[in-house]
Amino acid sequence: xxxxxxxxxxxxxxxxxxxxxxxxxxxxxxxxxxxxxxxxxxxxxxxxxxxxxxxxxxxxxxxxxxxxxxxxxxxxxxxxxxxxxxxxxxxxxxxxxxxxxxxxxxxxxxxx
Numbered sequence: 512x513x514x515x516x517x518x519x520x521x522x523x524x525x526x527x528x529x530x531x532x533x534x535x536x537x538x539x540x541x542x543x544x545x546x547x548x549x550x551x552x553x554x555x556x557x558x559x560x561x562x563x564x565x566x567x568x569x570x571x572x573x574x575x576x577x578x579x580x581x582x583x584x585x586x587x588x589x590x591x592x593x594x595x596x597x598x599x600x601x602x603x604x605x606x607x608x609x610x611x612x613x614x615x616x617x618x619x620x621x622x623x
Contacts, residue, residue, distance in 0.1 A: 533565075536605040538562035540595075540606065541607060542556060544595070554580065554583075555580045561595075572596070576594050580619035581591075592615070594611050
């Protein structure tokens with residue numbers, strides 16, 4: 512598990528270091544924030560999909576949306592969408608302003 516989190520963090524840092532697009536920088540920042548917040552959890556995100564769903568909200572702000580898969584390959588596997596808002600300052604540093612996981616009420620089980 513720790514290896515997976517470290518892989519995500521290293522991937523994020525490599526993307527930023529390579530001078531990729533603003534979308535890639537924002538996706539890397541979101542990926543790192545998710546890894547920090549979900550430490551110890553079994554999940555998977557597609558950073559390419561995340562970068563591909565980036566929308567400019569302002570000159571320095573992007574909103575990214577994608578889907579995370581939790582407990583992949585297990586009987587408890589489920590998916591959850593999330594939104595991540597990132598600000599990229601004049602120095603090119605990406606900072607996460609907002610991260611929200613969106614519950615799908617259709618997936619909630621009714622009480623018997």
